[in-house]
Amino acid sequence: MTEALRIDLLGPLTVRFGGRALDMGPVRQQVMLAVLALRANQISTAEELLDAVWGEKPPPTGLKVIPPYIYRIRKLLPSEGLLDRTRDGYVLRVPEDCVDVQRFESAVKTAGQQSDPVRAAELYAEALALFRGEPLSGLPGSYLSVQRHRLVERRDKVLSDRIELDLANGRHAELVPELVGLVADRPLDERFASQLMLALYRSGRQAEALANYSKTRAVLVDQLGVEPGPELRAAHQTILRNEPSTPRSRDELPYSGAAFIGRTTELAEVIAALRPGSGVAPPVVTIDGMAGVGKTALAVRAGRDLARVYPDGQLFVDLHGHTPGRTPLAPERAVDHLLRSIDVPANQIPQEPEERLAFWRSQVAGKRLLIILDNAFDSASVEPLLPGAPTCGVLVTSRRQLTSLDARARMALDVLARSDASALLSQIIGAARSGQETSAALELVERCGHLPLAIRIAGSRLRHRPAWTVAHLNQRLDAQDRRLTELSADGSGVASAFAVSYEQLTADQQRMFRRLSLMPGKDTDAYGAGALTDTPAADAEEVLEALVDANLLLQPEPGRFQFHDLLRQYAAQVARAEESDQERTDAICRLLEYYLQTTQRSLQQVTQVLYADLSGRPVVPGPSVGADLAWCDAEWPNLVAAVAQAESIGRDDLAWLLANVVAPYLHRRTRLDEIDAVLTIGLAAAERLGDSEGRARLLHLRGHYGRIRCGARKGIADLRQAADLSKGASPALRAHILSSLGYATGWIDSRSEWPELLKESVRLARKVGHEPLAALTLGYLGSLYGDQWDFTNALVYYQEALATAERIGDERLQPDLLNGIAECHLKFGESTEALQAAMAAKTLAQEHRLEFSLQYTMNNLGDAYRLLGEHDLAVETHQQGLVLAVKNCTHLGENGARLHLGHSLLAAGRVDDSQEQFEIVLRRTANQQPRVAAQALEGLADCAEHNDDPGEARALLRQALVQLGQDLPVYAERLQVRLDRLTGHRGTSVGTSPRTAS
Template sequence: MAKNVPIPREGGNEMDHRIRYRALGPLSVRRAGREVELGWHKQQSVLATLLVEMNRPVPVATIIEAVWHGGQMPRDARNAVQTYVSRLRRLLEPDRGVGWPGRVLVSTGSGYLLRGDPALVDLEMFERHLVGAQKRYQHGDLPAAGTQLDTALRLWQGHPFTGLDGPVVEAQRRRFGDLHLTARELRAQISIDRGRTTEAIAELRDLVAVNPGREHLWALLMLSLYRASRQAEALAVFQDVRRRLADELGIDPGPELRELHERILRGDVGPARSTLTKRFVRRNDLPADVVDFTGRQREVLCVLGDLPDAGHARATGTGAATVQVIDGMAGVGKTALAVHLAHRLAWNYPDAQLYLDLHGHTHGRGPLDSSTALENLLRALSVPAAVIPDGLDGRAALWRAELAARRVLVVLDNAFDTTQVRPLLPGTARCLALVTSRHRLAELEGAGHLSLDPLSPSQASALFARIVGEERAVAERDAVQEVARLCGYLPLAIRNAAVKLRNRPVWTIGYLADRLRDGKRRLAELTTGDRGVAAAFGVSYRNLTTAQQRMFRLLGTCPDRDFDTGTAAALAGVGLETAGALLEDLVDAHMLQEPVPGRYRFLDLMRQYAASLGRGIEPASGQEVLIVPAPRPTSSTS
């Protein structure tokens, strides 16, 4: 859920007009203490889509996809959405005057936004109480942790958005279903720690019946039986789960179950609270989610849909690590998307959420070598420096061993190449690695791959409006669209333009658009502090080979919007095969696009950057003013 944004009032007692939303079960709304009749199924689906993104603008296209999701769509779906929104406004704001703009459900130009206080949404409160319970448990305050868990679980009235369907609500069902299981698992652990073994045994028998592949639940059941002086039953549970895993999956119990079984046999189980505690401290290194994250709904659903179900991955414990690569040109928003996804998925990987910048494309420094990266990751799991091997192979093996029985999410940001990344990947499907890179990393076997394009025009305009302010953007809607176009719909360019405008209150959006229309000045205009578009492109350029750099500069002088291999060969004075290979290298580095087979083109801002370099060529003398590249970095194996 988004951060708190108060609902504007037109007067009256605020408490009388608060709107409460319940989605842990059938969707329901209470206003001024009274239930609101929400109407037709598809009208509720519109509200559900907006509620999931409360205080964030949702494009109409996303609402359409969520409501009809491949079914029979009306001839004018946009008008249908507008009708549903109009009806919802009347239900949520019955006191709104005729012709007055919505204050709870507002138009944003490209879509709609539901304003509200997330503290009045049961989805948000369930998550807050669970987080609070986990923190109190980690600090040893078991009664307070138990109280918060009970408060969270009382909110649960069934699967989220019962009776509704579509990709948005299905994603929420999966996510909150896992959170619900996490909450019940923690409650059972707290019951064991507090000596309430009867309560724990009853809860855990229910949980293992529904989740027979979740080995940690079986371990907790064994421990609770042992604490209740029922050692024989605890050992029988181990034999039962061993047979199940062998018969259904062809695997043996994991390290956690085997170790507990041996300790029960020896009578050396130790203090209750420390028995199943991992050696490392649970850690979250993730950067904060971007406050004004906008768009990318399709990409988010694509990635979430491609990832195996987290519960299934934990149940099987087999197969390769789950790896998702997000690639794209400089400034397209790879890191923002990866971090956003990591926050969405964090609850599926409760043992740790790690982030590491691999500096594959960082100005002024080379890529982090794989051995040093592994040392950083192992230290993040509290592995003592004294036991970390010196060589790359030893560190990679220890990293995989540390993750073998854990559920860890790791964001490997800004990767240079496959050689750098491959040793850092977990070896189990219990874990997830999100990798971002300006290269495609196609050689990573079994990975999912998502190549990011710039934002759509509506998403780009929405991002600009969120940064400069909705009111200011609405007053100059056409200028906003023009600025977004001149920024090439590239998130970094849009963000820099919006920040520059926000810092210059006397400028109008139209004035900014006029400045950006000057093609020779545009890249300079799109610089804020040390975050310039040209500087970001420059890092990618310097990582090209000399031949690739030369082809890139020459293509910047081509007058045609798109071109083929023959044009490139003629410009560079090389053969067709050589030219084709160089063009494909530039496509893989996201310096060129290939919209149709055999035809290539630049994105507008990249064309201007290439042209600025190409102006260093001196046609009269046939000599080139070469830009000396930095040495091409490699991944050290130390």
């Protein structure tokens, strides 16, 4: 409804709705509506309305008069919700285009943002057309009188701006009649008098223009006793000097290529920033970026679009700051070019550099010039050339960040977006050819790193070689050490462009640039860079920041540094040419030592893994690391790549040691795909070295993580081999291996020697003072006794393990132990105690981001809710646990989560959904994980009983007993009791079943 409402104030107050005029009542009521409309969508207090409407003569009733007026206005408006009362006052809520004052301001703002002066003048004219006479005419009150005066002044300013644009657009003769009327109405307004003089002069009516000056001067002297101001006098002098009526515009902008793609946002930002403002200094904008990124192309395109804004000309100077074989152009030489560009004769240019620069500034005063200073070396080469006139604009491009230059806006130009890079290639090679090989074309722009220069060269090679396919060029670019060679043409290319930037670096910066190409991953920090260059991190960071300033290095986030892909290849090429193999290998080894030592320091605080003794190795400084794995989280792709890099340079000792620290981190963060690759490389390295202890450590890790991910059978062979290798190793290492082996063995075969293995592990751990391992292994004992349905013993070991973990302050182990305690309480039917233990486990697991522990916590928490009768909450909790298990890629965990969920779904009466979960588990585990399969079969038997099908329940229980065989005799006995009861037709309901999910 509000879309058709119009409130017009730029003339007599009128309100229209649906094309029909509304009568808004008495004058005082109209005044109040006008006040509210002027403050549309802003809250006005009752006191403010009283003062604005009645001024110094308020009615005797005071503020009590406001509500009746509001009520009557509200009734006259087409919608009840338009005029709203809030706790703080009253507000007229209308769209922005409802009130003509707001439409006027919006049109003026849009006009001011236009780069095309013709379109800007049209928008100004549209805004001025909203005035229908004197604003708010006929409405009394001092407040509206002030607003009326403000709106008139605003209209005249916009009118003057529109006329100024029309003059610049050459509409001189058309403006004369309008300006004659304006000057007659406003004889003291020098703006319109000056514009009339210029319009007459440029229309060939010089004498009339001078006569108007004399007339205006006489009025000013007679009525005000003042001489004309500088604007009017300047127009007078222009006419007296008989300067060209139509200024000659100079265009020095170079050819910028046939293809200009994308950069829409960047172009708009540059144009907006270069628009002359009301300041006393010219707008200065800088564009910096790496070689070949398209800085000059963007600057030239912006210059073209700004031609009408700067009608006196566009000047262009290449300062040769980064031109191969050229010395950067000194400011005193650059200013010679600029002065000649504005037609200053050579004999009038001062000889002294300082005088020449001052002369330049005086010559451009009052001119509307855009000056593009391209390819600047530094701020010092630009600052002397800046004009003082605020009517000029300056656009500077450089490969360096010109941080000391006082600029209105700075743009760091990045490579093209993928879509724009593809469009650029398509424009060069032709849409048909690009469309035929769409996939290959996308791969080509990726190989070019989205760099415009590289894409143009690649596209040019394809265009001049019609026999080549895009895929063929991709193959050539993939050839070892050939990419930069392929991306060259006419004796120049990407490599030569990079070479200029490299040559301008200091020796320390060049060394850092070369060494960074040796990074195993994508990025590094100051410590890693310091390791590569054998310098302190603080010094390395200073050099890194200098490379960022030179746009030879990217800083995607604070403290992280990386190359553009092509720059990295260039850096590697330079490193091979300027450094020996030994120098590069030594640098890589220092970096790998940094990764090894810092990763181990970080992980020792948060994992139970026994790491190798690194004493005696060369110390490489690294950052202080906490117990939150933040450093590892930032570096993990580099750590994975470092293992392979160690192998590639023949440092097997570093390869297996790195694998030994990287694998536990990957497991902690559930990055499981990389674990196998890292451990495979490490094991091969340890075998080549004949290092039995190294092999034992890595086999232990592989077996341990394999057990967690895929069940005990997955890791048992590795763990047994690790145990054999560890017989002569340190007690601490053997304790670790026996702990994992005992748990895996007990899980596979309840009748095996698992208690002895685990108790021996506890003994060895306590012998060497390794209480964390003792606590972990005690937890394993509790878990396996629980699997035997011996929950009395299980609870004893869990509680001893928890007491040990609490004593040593190990909060990361406690969630698993609390989970075991919760499960024991569940088996005893102690729902409150189980809930308390599970909630404590959840808190700690979430605090320390232990997602493996959290998924099991959700199983126990859901079971506690189900035991307490909160069936829907139990289902929701178990569903969360299943999501975590799937995310963690643990088949065993996922099966367990589905079993728990199935029982809660059944308790909630969702039999079909429950049966689906049990069937999924059975399909996944039959003949592979008999214990789990037996539990799934018993769950299906529960569903059959719920559906009153005792025959099906008996058959399923018999299958469960067959799956168990001789394993878990306590559990098998419970299943047999239940089967006997069903066989004797003495059924029991699901709610009173002696079994709960394990």
